[in-house]
Amino acid sequence: MPAFVFPGQGSQRPGMGRPWTDHPSWELVGDVSERTGRDVTYLLLDAGLDELTETRNAQLATFTHSLIVLDAVERLGIEPTACAGHSLGEYTALVAAGVLSLDDGVAVVAERGEAMQAAADHQPGTMRVVLGLDDEAVDVACRRADGDVWVANHNAPENVVIAGDLESIERAAAIAKQLGARKVLPVAVGGAFHTPFMAPARPRLRKALREATLHQPEVPVVANVDALAHTHQEDWPGLLSAQLCSPVRWRQSIEELANNHRLFVELGAGGVLAGLVRRTIPAANAIAIASPEDLDDLVRAIADHTALQAFAVGHQGEHLFVSERVVISPCAGLFEPPMINETTPTPDGQPIEVGTLLGRVAGQEVRSPFHGLLMGMLAVPGERVQAGQPVAWLRAS
Numbered sequence: 335m336p337a338f339v340f341p342g343q344g345s346q347r348p349g350m351g352r353p354w355t356d357h358p359s360w361e362l363v364g365d366v367s368e369r370t371g372r373d374v375t376y377l378l379l380d381a382g383l384d385e386l387t388e389t390r391n392a393q394l395a396t397f398t399h400s401l402i403v404l405d406a407v408e409r410l411g412i413e414p415t416a417c418a419g420h421s422l423g424e425y426t427a428l429v430a431a432g433v434l435s436l437d438d439g440v441a442v443v444a445e446r447g448e449a450m451q452a453a454a455d456h457q458p459g460t461m462r463v464v465l466g467l468d469d470e471a472v473d474v475a476c477r478r479a480d481g482d483v484w485v486a487n488h489n490a491p492e493n494v495v496i497a498g499d500l501e502s503i504e505r506a507a508a509i510a511k512q513l514g515a516r517k518v519l520p521v522a523v524g525g526a527f528h529t530p531f532m533a534p535a536r537p538r539l540r541k542a543l544r545e546a547t548l549h550q551p552e553v554p555v556v557a558n559v560d561a562l563a564h565t566h567q568e569d570w571p572g573l574l575s576a577q578l579c580s581p582v583r584w585r586q587s588i589e590e591l592a593n594n595h596r597l598f599v600e601l602g603a604g605g606v607l608a609g610l611v612r613r614t615i616p617a618a619n620a621i622a623i624a625s626p627e628d629l630d631d632l633v634r635a636i637a638d639h640t641a642l643q644a645f646a647v648g649h650q651g652e653h654l655f656v657s658e659r660v661v662i663s664p665c666a667g668l669f670e671p672p673m674i675n676e677t678t679p680t681p682d683g684q685p686i687e688v689g690t691l692l693g694r695v696a697g698q699e700v701r702s703p704f705h706g707l708l709m710g711m712l713a714v715p716g717e718r719v720q721a722g723q724p725v726a727w728l729r730a731s
Contacts, residue, residue, distance in 0.1 A: 335722045336636070337595040338407075338414035338430055339588075339611070340400045340423030343392045344461075344523050345604030350399055351378025353625035359405040362436075366398045369437060370444045374398050389454055389524045393422050393447035400426040400602035401436070403623050407601060410629065410703050411664040412636060413722045416563065416595060418556040418587050420607060421487075421527065422446075424577065430601075431551040433567055438546035445542040449535035450525060450578070456534060459526025461486060461497040462507055466516025469494055475513060479506035486528040487582040490613040492516075497526035532578040539578065543571045561586035588614045599623060599632060633659055633703075637724075659704045660712070660724040667696025669713040669725060684708050692726050695719055706730040 354360050367374045377386065377395040386392055400423065419427035422443070429439040459482075464472050469485065472494040476483045481502030487495035496506055507518040525531065548570055554563035557573045561583040564570070588611050591598070598620040600607040605622035612620050621635050622628065637660045663669070671693050690702045693713070702708075706728045713725035
C-alpha cells in the first residue's frame with residue numbers, strides 16, 4: 335500500500351479548490367470556515383496569488399485543500415501504511431494518521447499560521463531554492479555569506495532551499511552560483527521559515543499543541559526534524575515545536591519511507607512532492623492527486639502496484655490491465671458476502687454500477703466506486719482482510 339505525502343506552504347495556487355466544488359468532500363470547507371471564523375471558500379476559489387502568499391492564508395488554504403483530497407481518497411477505501419508531510423504538510427499527515435482530529439488539526443494549523451505571520455512581520459525574510467548544488471556546498475555558501483541565512487529545506491539531491499533576510503540570501507545565492515549552482519529561484523512564501531526567525535512563533539504553537547488531544551498514530555509518520563518514523567503520540571509536541579526553526583529533512587524522509595514503500599501519493603496542490611520523490615528515488619512510483627480527475631489515476635496505480643501482486647499470488651499467469659480496477663476493503667476484518675436477500679452480481683463478467691454492494695468487512699459495506707464488468711472476487715467469505723486490501727476486480731466501461 336502507498337505512503338501518503340502532503341505538501342506545505344508554497345504549493346498554493348489561485349483557484350485550486352475549484353475542481354472540488356461539486357465533490358462530496360467539498361463539505362469540509364464549511365467545517366474549516368466555521369471552526370476558524372475564516373472564509374476558506376474565498377481562499378480556495380477567489381483569492382489572488384499575493385493574498386494567498388500571506389502566511390496565515392497560505393497555510394490554512396493549503397491544509398484545507400489537502401484535507402479535501404484526503405477525504406476523497408478515503409471515500410475510495412484507500413488508506414496509507416505510512417505518512418509524511420513537508421513543513422505545514424506534516425500537520426495534514428498527522429490528521430491522516432489519526433494523531434490529530436480534524437477539529438484539533440484545524441485549530442493548531444490556524445494558530446500556527448497566525449503565529450508565523452506575526453514572526454515574519456517582526457523579522458521579514460524570504461526563501462530561495464538552489465538547484466544543481468549538493469547540501470554541503472549550499473551550507474558553505476550560507477556560512478560564507480556571513481549573515482542571517484541558513485539551509486531550510488533538504489528537498490532532493492541538488493535541490494536545497496535557503497532562508498533568511500533578503501540581503502544575506504542574495505549574497506549566499508551569488509556564492510552558490512560561484513560554487514556551481516545551476517539556478518537560484520524564489521519560493522512563493524512570506525517569510526524565512528525553518529530558521530531562527532521563526533522562534534517568536536514557538537510559544538503560541540506550543541500553547542495550541544497543549545490544548546489539542548494527540549492520539550496514538552494508526553500508521554507511522556516520518557518527521558521533518560529527524561527523518562525518522564514515529565509511532566508514539568508523545569513525540570509530536572516536541573517535534574512540531576522544533577520544526578519551526580529546524581531544516582526540513584525531506585530528502586532523508588523520502589529515503590526513510592523508501593525502505594518499505596515504492597508507491598508514493600501526494601495529496602494536495604502543486605504536485606511538487608511527487609517530483610521530489612522521483613528525483614530522490616528514481617525507482618519509486620509517485621503520483622499527485624490534486625483534482626477529482628486524478629482519483630482514477632490513484633486507483634490504477636494501486637491496481638498496478640499493489641493489487642496486481644496480491645492477485646498474482648492466487649491467479650498465476652493472469653494480469654490486471656490498464657482498463658481494469660480493484661475494489662478495496664475500507665477496514666480490517668472478516669470479509670462477508672452480501673446476504674441472501676440482497677441483490678448482488680456474480681463474477682465472470684456481469685455488469686455492475688457505481689454503488690453495487692459486493693460484501694461487508696467488519697460490518698462495513700464494500701460498494702464498487704466504478705461501473706463496469708465484475709471479473710472476479712479477490713477475497714473469499716470468512717477471509718480476514720486488511721484495510722486497503724483488494725477484494726474484487728472489474729473491467730471498467
